[in-house]
Amino acid sequence: MDNKVYAIADVGGTKILLLLVGPDQNVILRQKLPTPPEATPELVVKVIEVALSRALQEVAVSPQSLAGLGVCIAALLDFEGGVIYEAPNLDWHEPIPFRDLLQRRFSCPVYLENDTNAAILGEVTYGAARGHRDAAYITISTGIGAGLYLDGRIYRGSGGFAGEIGHFKRFGKGRRCGCGGSDCLESWASGEGIARSGRMLWDESDPSIGPLNTAAVFDWAEEGDILAGSIIKQAVEDIGISLANLATLLNPSCMVIGGGVARHRPALVGQIREKMKHFAVAPVIKVSPLEVVAAQLEPEAGAWGMHAMMCR
């Protein structure tokens, strides 16, 4: 048993999840804070510092007794150097020594990790992928991304940027992606991609239509609308092909599907599994078992991954 107290922050585009975890994985405190609009890195650090010191006071834990602070974030970042290169949700596009900014405010060791890398470690350690040595976590959310756990450890790639499956190509025809490229998987099949497809077909300024978000397209598809249904069907096929290609290249034994869209539409995992198995290389699938399962720790998979990283 681990007697220490760990602090964890999962920094998202709209909110920051704060956890204080004590001995035996006991959650001492769980808090959600809004991410300040147009937040600079310094402001995010300040929010974490203030919220954490208040939280520690609240639960009567001294800051000195903190064994570690783990922060995960949706960003292209270099784990070794603790530098964030791109955080699209926060509109950060220049290199930021984010771990150093945090470390200056905290005396305990600070860990900074990409959110999907943290999520696969969380799911492998405490969740849906326990016991697997080769597994991937795929988030289907505003964007699409993956975290890889290969040969029993997080795989980050040479620059720390592995897992950018949302930018697999080539899907659909002629849609620009936020990355600067065209026809990336996530420009069509992510929550935002599905909403964009809806806005191409319907006019949201029409009061009988209403706001054209991901939920609306899913709802209409479930109500039997043929156009909405074809948007969802195509998104499922595109994700299925991408996961088939991941399986064909990496031969994992488990894929964990998480993220907001998957969490709110539980039927998706089964539909994606079916397409994935259809497109993955048959002779391998035949002899090498591959589970495709829903995430178990959502929306805290990343936070628990940071916990696993710190108490190893």
Place this chain on the structure above:
Amino acid sequence: MDNKVYAIADVGGTKILLLLVGPDQNVILRQKLPTPPEATPELVVKVIEVALSRALQEVAVSPQSLAGLGVCIAALLDFEGGVIYEAPNLDWHEPIPFRDLLQRRFSCPVYLENDTNAAILGEVTYGAARGHRDAAYITISTGIGAGLYLDGRIYRGSGGFAGEIGHFKRFGKGRRCGCGGSDCLESWASGEGIARSGRMLWDESDPSIGPLNTAAVFDWAEEGDILAGSIIKQAVEDIGISLANLATLLNPSCMVIGGGVARHRPALVGQIREKMKHFAVAPVIKVSPLEVVAAQLEPEAGAWGMHAMMCR
């Protein structure tokens, strides 16, 4: 310096390459044997045994002084168990305990590895990818396959079947692949895929056309034939997209391109590099260097990989 003598066999569909390597990577003997037609696993083992014992006699090395035998082969195989599941070039489709069959005939340790896994280890140890911790070897030959070297070691996947990039989907429309699926990368862009595309356009029974093989399509494209040119252009684009997806998922620092087609058409590597960089995720490519280079050890990359594996 390593004082030992190692024996290596690279078993292909048409020939078997035999190497005897002595101290200081000195090649004592290099031999090519035809693979017997319709060779059973037992027959291939027999060929290796007889050829090797003759070779050892020839160079006056006693079989007892052999430090290891390394065999690589184009097959879906399980490294740990030494079992071959599929070797399409040899028409083997049932599980074969191939390493055990070999081990019964040799008193030295026997290693059995997939040929592209061996090739990336060879290129990382002695060739074009020296110094890289995250690299991929891609063979463009009759088929297309990859060997992965991730975080400083061969990555094999949960069942041992990683690297099947030739079965990435979805390319072209409606072409069956030998794997049982449709529209795999290699059904269009491999040497055999290019020849198939040629046979769809021209009639090889016409004496003015002649045999429609990969070389013919490349030659006509180089002579300015527009149809042949479009077949090659499409193959380059399909391979470029597939390598872009590999780079987007794994963020390696080096990709080594080998195989017979690449070796005979040296302009290919540059063309593939250009397409790959066009389709790979831009923010990563911008900050994380990625070399795309021709293999240096061809056609012996696999053999040298087995050498590296044995003398580690």
